Amino acid sequence: MKALVYKGPGEKSWEEVPEPGIQRPTDVIVKMIATTICGTDLHILKGDVPAVDTGRILGHEGIGVITEIGSGVTQLAVGDRVILACVSSCGQCSNCRRGLYSHCLNPEGAEGIGWIFGHLIDGTQAEYVRVPFAENSVYKMPDGLTDAEGILLSDILPTGFEIGVQYGHIMPGDVVAVIGSGPVGLAAMMTARLHGPSKIVAIDLDDARLARAAEFGATDTVKSGDADWLEQVIALTDGLGVDVAIEAVGIPQTFTMATLLVRPGGNVANIGVHGKPVELALNELWIKNINISMGLVNTNTLGMLLKLVAEHKLPAEKFVTHEFSFDQILEAYDVFGNASQHDALKVLIH
Amino acid sequence: MKALVYKGPGEKSWEEVPEPGIQRPTDVIVKMIATTICGTDLHILKGDVPAVDTGRILGHEGIGVITEIGSGVTQLAVGDRVILACVSSCGQCSNCRRGLYSHCLNPEGAEGIGWIFGHLIDGTQAEYVRVPFAENSVYKMPDGLTDAEGILLSDILPTGFEIGVQYGHIMPGDVVAVIGSGPVGLAAMMTARLHGPSKIVAIDLDDARLARAAEFGATDTVKSGDADWLEQVIALTDGLGVDVAIEAVGIPQTFTMATLLVRPGGNVANIGVHGKPVELALNELWIKNINISMGLVNTNTLGMLLKLVAEHKLPAEKFVTHEFSFDQILEAYDVFGNASQHDALKVLIH
Amino acid sequence: MKALVYKGPGEKSWEEVPEPGIQRPTDVIVKMIATTICGTDLHILKGDVPAVDTGRILGHEGIGVITEIGSGVTQLAVGDRVILACVSSCGQCSNCRRGLYSHCLNPEGAEGIGWIFGHLIDGTQAEYVRVPFAENSVYKMPDGLTDAEGILLSDILPTGFEIGVQYGHIMPGDVVAVIGSGPVGLAAMMTARLHGPSKIVAIDLDDARLARAAEFGATDTVKSGDADWLEQVIALTDGLGVDVAIEAVGIPQTFTMATLLVRPGGNVANIGVHGKPVELALNELWIKNINISMGLVNTNTLGMLLKLVAEHKLPAEKFVTHEFSFDQILEAYDVFGNASQHDALKVLIH
């Protein structure tokens, strides 16, 4: 079969590799219908994630059809059309039992890290993929759900909702700021309304991205390049700051922005994947009664979000700006790797 | 009357000052029965808290008897023996309505900062004190409660419980680490058992303090000077780290220790008052699904803790190691300022 | 001044009575701009609420302008335009401190019952009213808020939200059933979307009321007179029942309907005011892991809902179907008392 293979820092290739087979009773094999590219894949390609070995097939998002099931699989069948959760989890270890799928402890996985696709095992940018812990890690696609709707449920939509909205404890009436209008920031904006905020303020450097944010649920936009960006945001509140500040970029400056925006008693929810430590002004913040959360998506809300998408209550398909076939995947990488130039958000590869 | 007056950095005096009077309808005047000294008072004396003006009477803890009430006070009477909450709060602004007394917005107070005694208005190290928002800020002492039991309820016990135990979301069965065995760390240990942890691990540099921690509720102790302190703590868990790490010192090193100790999905509760920013290793922590909380006590659990102390279910009186009369207050400052030399914890001045 | 006075069972009169005056330092006097009639007023008039004495001025909803303030009132001023909460609460007793304003323990009120207007003290269907505990019981109206928007915030909107939506623990993705499409049921439907349900199913005997429900937020409607009403509702779920069943009628049959509709692990939220005991089939329900809640509104979400109404995010004004002047109040009672004949929902009297 063909797959997108990591060949060491800066190198990748769409090449012929052996097809995967069942390794454990709880595995299934899925023929991929569609996959996509995530910012993390770009980081891996740069060599920023040393755990990824040369030869690894990349990708952790996707939908497909089951072609083979392990002997222990009883609730899935060959022919089922499924969404693959980006984290693989057994559902039965002490972490999974409390919904912390991102830190599944099952030794057949990675003992404490649930994100293994395209990282510690071969991923979804391939014609076939082996899916471990299948009964807890794939979700049947309802009839009528399109590929573009389904693909967002692997990672982006749950990440925005779980790590931004839920960890941020958004409450009815809250003013919410989202710093960064990339896919994950937009997913937080789109799903924030499930918790009834009064305002969703998008903050970004780029006018085009702010315009898009307004289409994804932002009620207000503020350009972070403006000298008075902070005053502009505070003016949208009662003067005390936002109830919830969501960081969706992953650099020290934007994290600090979140801590400046938040009101006493409020929450900072970090979604960004950071490459460096940040300075936390505990000398000023200790007295503010704020809360700072962070984390990898658990996908334990995937089923609920899938229901809302299938009922057309969350327009997940809006994220897909470009479509490619599998054999155009290198072109898809080009477009996604230069997203702003192409005004790209998510690319659908099918 | 006599009071302990801040005379500028490094200077204090026990001197004659005018008696306070009612200023607002919601005030009461309290004749102090007992007060105590807090680490914060030492910081103020060093000049570290610029908001404190020269001439300010220090102190924010105490018990006393009401001698005069404002025209708007209906549920308190002259002669009532009361505990003063260290934060002053109206109970009716939007922050107070959600229990965030530490950030009371009432413009008669300080509009957003509830800690005003011995800070923005005259405090409790005096013969008389004016108490604003009295109906929401004092608690009647039940018969039989001793001064030593009552004095801890002004600040220390609620701080350990609210900012350590509650913000740390301790759950039954949890392993809890408390870094620092000063008064506030010990208060967290003593009140942690109200949430049913399986282990409470005290971590400190000092053997004597660790020995005391064991008397206040710690089930295990680890000396932070040991090269393998981290391994020792982890060995008390299932190998993944503690469920809740409580920081009760207030310096960068101990905050970092808390982030090293905590398991994926766990909580870091910062109680320490920090004078400097800290480095937060978001590059390693973003994926750990942890939560970091911090804050000033609200005293909204004071009434509940008072009930438990009065029923002898929390031995608050154990904190009092030294007793002085009001005119020995400078000596009390000496002892408290050199606490380790005197093996002092809290001093009761009455 | 003129007021609507209860003259004993079946008797009322719009007549001249003495104007109220300040009685306590925390009182204010309000000149009413608008009031309305509640189903409870009809119950009182029938003689069903023995606690109401002959001579009592009725009404517990309204907006007005402050004309006089007590000596202890500092955050309100003469001339303030305010919404009166239907429950009167001190904000400082042990119940109020936990948000349970409906059971305020202040002995100046009614010691344990927060609903006193038009019940234990004179109410709001009058030209002037004395408002106890004013700082915790009135909310300033933002500029631009209309009478029709404001009047719903006294009681109906908070009741539907607090006792239906919040007590029912509605979660994103839930299927919610609301039995009864009167004002309070509609308020639950309108505010349910703040918690992100996937479906809101209105259930009522009357086609016209179901049609209105669809305008207030119901996504589906089921006629409870249909023989297969239960199957129709279950068909809108995954077959297991609704996540939350809200009872908004107040009779045994509708309460039982709610217990039949709810799925294992779900919630029954009773808003209805009941005149009789109900039979609870614990022999069948004990194993269902359901939760049954009930209660009087606290109005502790009034401020939050007011913000959303002022920002035009909740169309509260839709409830007002008829308007009258104060001297047409008897006619307003006629219309409201025969609501279905007049297709009336709420009457605005101003």
Next chain:
Amino acid sequence: MKALVYKGPGEKSWEEVPEPGIQRPTDVIVKMIATTICGTDLHILKGDVPAVDTGRILGHEGIGVITEIGSGVTQLAVGDRVILACVSSCGQCSNCRRGLYSHCLNPEGAEGIGWIFGHLIDGTQAEYVRVPFAENSVYKMPDGLTDAEGILLSDILPTGFEIGVQYGHIMPGDVVAVIGSGPVGLAAMMTARLHGPSKIVAIDLDDARLARAAEFGATDTVKSGDADWLEQVIALTDGLGVDVAIEAVGIPQTFTMATLLVRPGGNVANIGVHGKPVELALNELWIKNINISMGLVNTNTLGMLLKLVAEHKLPAEKFVTHEFSFDQILEAYDVFGNASQHDALKVLIH
């Protein structure tokens, strides 16, 4: 092998039956080390549970050693000493994912009812038992845990904790009443302290049972036969009623007692298995802002409670009053069936 077989109403026999075998990949076979008898077994024997067929092996509690594993079982091994949860759950259906194991939807089980041992499939009062969904339904016993400690974790201790303490939302400082001092009521008393109540009031008709309650954690006892039992309990509160009233009997009178005891804003947690409907005085209770919960144990706290028992922080072994060998099981039934005459609580059969 030998097993205790239900032979129709009133009839049982300890007789030779075929040994069970693996039926599904997720099964294990366990050789029983110890089992016990539950009140439910007595109900089944009376013929009160029509779902139980003649020929069924009874029992849903037990500890044993794994002798065979299905092909899909990877985290358990032959020779493992395990505690069997009384409910069987897949861990992966939508109910299990939210911790509602009591209503596991897996069609290999019973599709919506998790309690199947000794009910819908053969149970644990036998030499061997087939355990479905083994990886989610058994817990490895730590070294040193005794049979008497382990046996309580199958059902009684989790039931008291989950359905009494957790569903009752006990908070630090609460006054808790437990009506009924049988095994499950005592389990609620023993585990209540994990949530920090100030008082645990045992209420029972029987002096001997009340004396035992005091040994299991009750701080106060009230005899329900006393004419003033209600006043006695209220006198132990601040006059408003208990915060949490736990029903642990299962008859209408005791359920009504719980609703009389509870304060406004409090919780009634029903643990009792009821055979008849109850009358719920909604006409009086609708205004009390109370919450009524009920349910079958999920055993999702079994692992946590096991940790506390293994660390000797919950003295589970105190429940075992009598011990028998397997071939004395009919005698064990006699003793347990006449528990008050024998002063029996739980019988250990090993």
